[in-house]
Amino acid sequence: MMGHDQFMSPGTNDPTGEAPNTIVGFHHVRVPVKDAWVSRDWYMFVFGFVPLLDLEEELGLVGVVLRHPQGFMLGLHQDASRATALRGFAILGLSVGNQDGLRQWLEKLDHLSISHGPLEEGHLGWYMDVPDPDGILIRLHTGTAPDAEEA
16 A cells, blocks of 8 residues: 555656646545435435436346536445445535525525535535435535635
8 A cells, every 4th residue: 555655746656747647527426325216316306416327236226326417426326334334424525606505505405394504614615514314414515715824
């Protein structure tokens, strides 16, 4: 296993310092869930994801893949023990722009009777945690970065 001192320059472990490829974004995030159908419906209802693929094996459904209208994908994979272990952990941060956008989400979640935490100020801006059906936290976050004095 490599230690942090073994990396030569940001984005690469190549001693020449040249990054071999460009990363243009993330492809998907996998989240373990207890019940993929329940979680699928919740992510669709709350965040506007649309179903892309159901993953089935001989014994039935093992997961689903959802796409958000902004283009990123979310894989929900049935794994009750991992979902339980991640309860209370903020696994995914979704950018909502600014504080007004975050307040709009708070109002929407209240209107939908969806549980959420309070608006809080963090190191990288304001956020609000929204527990999914398994208690895994989805963090709605502003894009505000700390100023020079905070960094």
